[in-house]
Amino acid sequence: MLLVLVGLPGSGKTTVGRQLARRLHLPFVDSDHAIEHRLGCSVREYFEREGEDRFRDLESEVLADLCQNHQGVLSTGGGSVLRPINRERLHQHGHVFYLRSSPEEVFRRLRNDQNRPLLQVADPQARLRELMEKRDPLYRETAHYVIETGRPNVASLVNMIVAQLELAGHIKPVSPPAPADRPRVSPPHRI
Numbered sequence: 001m002l003l004v005l006v007g008l009p010g011s012g013k014t015t016v017g018r019q020l021a022r023r024l025h026l027p028f029v030d031s032d033h034a035i036e037h038r039l040g041c042s043v044r045e046y047f048e049r050e051g052e053d054r055f056r057d058l059e060s061e062v063l064a065d066l067c068q069n070h071q072g073v074l075s076t077g078g079g080s081v082l083r084p085i086n087r088e089r090l091h092q093h094g095h096v097f098y099l100r101s102s103p104e105e106v107f108r109r110l111r112n113d114q115n116r117p118l119l120q121v122a123d124p125q126a127r128l129r130e131l132m133e134k135r136d137p138l139y140r141e142t143a144h145y146v147i148e149t150g151r152p153n154v155a156s157l158v159n160m161i162v163a164q165l166e167l168a169g170h171i172k173p174v175s176p177p178a179p180a181d182r183p184r185v186s187p188p189h190r191i
């Protein structure tokens with residue numbers, strides 16, 4: 001089984017994907033990490049040195065390989081949906097979850113992050129709004145499920161994905177998370 005996460009940079013694909021894999025006892029891979037492993041340098045470095053087209057070529061190759069050979073959770077890079085062939089492959093091989101975040105929310109998270117080459121511009125918030133406008137339909141086209149990442153923390157998002165998979169009959173009901181992974185509930189709501 002292949003579970004795929006797509007969404008804007010900063011929507012939580014890497015973080016949520018890793019926790020989801022841990023929860024379901026599945027192998028985890030992030031396509032950007034696989035690319036970095038092949039290159040021996042960071043995505044940002046390669047992107048800036050060789051340009052976006054070269055990066056997208058490599059990204060397509062790595063995604064094709066992972067769609068064929070990886071079983072478990074696959075967190076993608078935010079631009080994985082740009083090429084139609086990637087969208088088709090991901091949709092066909094995986095159960096795809098779109099972590100849908102607003103540009104404002106993502107901006108708050110990534111304000112001080114220098115690893116996203118597309119956001120190293122004078123007005124990253126405007127850039128994120130452009131990315132959202134262009135990519136939201138592409139994420140939707142690729143995905144089987146849309147998960148709104150508004151308020152929930154990482155553990156709650158993992159729970160939502162697990163619940164969707166159980167409901168669709170793709171996995172058997174899994175045991176509740178270990179205490180450390182459980183979403184925190186503030187005291188007035190504790191039962």
Ligand SMILES: Nc1ncnc2c1ncn2[C@@H]1O[C@H](COP(=O)(O)OP(=O)(O)O)[C@@H](O)[C@H]1O
Nearest residue numbers: 008009010011012013014015016109152153154
């Ligand atoms: N649901 C969430 N709530 C709060 N912070 C989050 C959430 N998801 C991710 N983050 C934080 O946002 C940042 C970007 O997350 P990351 O997983 O790298 O996103 P992506 O892989 O989609 O670019 C990280 O610092 C991460 O800890």
Ligand SMILES: O=C(O)C1=C[C@@H](OP(=O)(O)O)[C@@H](O)[C@H](O)C1
Nearest residue numbers: 008009010032077078079116117
């Ligand atoms: O949105 C994009 O085009 C990109 C997102 C990045 O991954 P994250 O979505 O994990 O930040 C990374 O693949 C590269 O910098 C390009």
Ligand SMILES: [Mg+2]
Nearest residue numbers: 013014076077
């Ligand atoms: Mg990531």
